[in-house]
Amino acid sequence: MQAKVSGDVKASGQTGVSGNASARILEAARAIATREGVGKITIQAVAREARLSKGGVLYNFPTKQALLCGLMDQMLSEHRKIMTRLPEQHPVRTLRGHLETVLQSQDTCDDLSMAILAAAASDPRLLDPLRADLTGDLERILTDTRDAEAAMIVVLAIQGLRFQRLLDLPDGGADVKKRVIARLRTMIDELE
Amino acid sequence: MQAKVSGDVKASGQTGVSGNASARILEAARAIATREGVGKITIQAVAREARLSKGGVLYNFPTKQALLCGLMDQMLSEHRKIMTRLPEQHPVRTLRGHLETVLQSQDTCDDLSMAILAAAASDPRLLDPLRADLTGDLERILTDTRDAEAAMIVVLAIQGLRFQRLLDLPDGGADVKKRVIARLRTMIDELE
DNA sequence: GGATTTAAACCGACCGGACGGTACAGTTGT
DNA sequence: ACAACTGTACCGTCCGGTCGGTTTAAATCC
Numbered sequence: 548m549q550a551k552v553s554g555d556v557k558a559s560g561q562t563g564v565s566g567n568a569s570a571r572i573l574e575a576a577r578a579i580a581t582r583e584g585v586g587k588i589t590i591q592a593v594a595r596e597a598r599l600s601k602g603g604v605l606y607n608f609p610t611k612q613a614l615l616c617g618l619m620d621q622m623l624s625e626h627r628k629i630m631t632r633l634p635e636q637h638p639v640r641t642l643r644g645h646l647e648t649v650l651q652s653q654d655t656c657d658d659l660s661m662a663i664l665a666a667a668a669s670d671p672r673l674l675d676p677l678r679a680d681l682t683g684d685l686e687r688i689l690t691d692t693r694d695a696e697a698a699m700i701v702v703l704a705i706q707g708l709r710f711q712r713l714l715d716l717p718d719g720g721a722d723v724k725k726r727v728i729a730r731l732r733t734m735i736d737e738l739e
Numbered sequence: 740m741q742a743k744v745s746g747d748v749k750a751s752g753q754t755g756v757s758g759n760a761s762a763r764i765l766e767a768a769r770a771i772a773t774r775e776g777v778g779k780i781t782i783q784a785v786a787r788e789a790r791l792s793k794g795g796v797l798y799n800f801p802t803k804q805a806l807l808c809g810l811m812d813q814m815l816s817e818h819r820k821i822m823t824r825l826p827e828q829h830p831v832r833t834l835r836g837h838l839e840t841v842l843q844s845q846d847t848c849d850d851l852s853m854a855i856l857a858a859a860a861s862d863p864r865l866l867d868p869l870r871a872d873l874t875g876d877l878e879r880i881l882t883d884t885r886d887a888e889a890a891m892i893v894v895l896a897i898q899g900l901r902f903q904r905l906l907d908l909p910d911g912g913a914d915v916k917k918r919v920i921a922r923l924r925t926m927i928d929e930l931e
Numbered sequence: 932g933g934a935t936t937t938a939a940a941c942c943g944a945c946c947g948g949a950c951g952g953t954a955c956a957g958t959t960g961t
Numbered sequence: 962a963c964a965a966c967t968g969t970a971c972c973g974t975c976c977g978g979t980c981g982g983t984t985t986a987a988a989t990c991c
Contacts, residue, residue: 781951793952794953802952
């Protein structure tokens, strides 16, 4: 009698399988979070935004935690999808993938990073899948290069870029930003 | 009949004036946020944590928004205090100040940055004072140096460091982190 | 091939509880 | 005594979650 999304914290990656309702619900949640703050994500509000009833939302995500978990899943799978789309043999491709992920999310203004805030606000343990992913990526990055400190600084700058965008913090203007991104790219290329 | 903290969004910087109750309340809020997530900051929970009654909390902060605003105020004033404590004539002292602020917050584990998350979760507009401060700092930093891109990357890395610490994301280990911080310091020094 | 069954998808009234906030009666320091 | 402060009972609202019912469409039966 229960539906396609497990709702468990250790759910697997596939969220958009049915293509319609779940995806629309998650999109609605992100829209609300971006517009009014992650604290305003309520089941009723999400239902209204997705043109669904409260029951409809709870059918697809049996609990609110399941919904937030789905949000995190969606973000991580989107992240992985962008990563695998890159040229396979690039030396520090993991690092470049992170940068592209952030840039794409800032181009489309479709802010998946909002999931991080929502998760952190409701239950820090929801960040565990993200931590696991990031640990693996970081390990790969730090062994891919000999200048681990420079690589780490690039990683940190990329994360800073993500949160700066997410919280709408000042970025020094469009031209500076553009040149910073270019510089980050050359820094990545120089890392071997 | 109303008390010492205005609770208005544009409240001034001084939060710890009475030295006891307000500060203890804010500390309690931060403790809860760090332990259970910013979503768990409720007036009752804060009162319990601060060994106070709910009325006592609401006496010091007439609304919850005032409390969150106080949290943000405390963070910003702490930030400014650290900044002014630095050697006045350092060329890029604003940048160095930002780094030291983050490092201090990570040493004392007394995580003022939690205020950012709490504010973003409840009402994005609460971040406005932070945005104002940051805009000024950024302007100063970018005019202090000729290599604006490098300076910006350092700023981003510092912000990344803050959120990495805040969300307990992987940091590559203590030794890497230590070397990264050293490298950031030399990068700042080389900025003129 | 029309009637019946089954199950997925969804609806919306409802419940218990927690939340933010108010009112007011203490209590304490001076 | 008086102001500063604290404790607590309480109110209206909203939230997460349950549950019985409705729709839709495919499967099954005869």
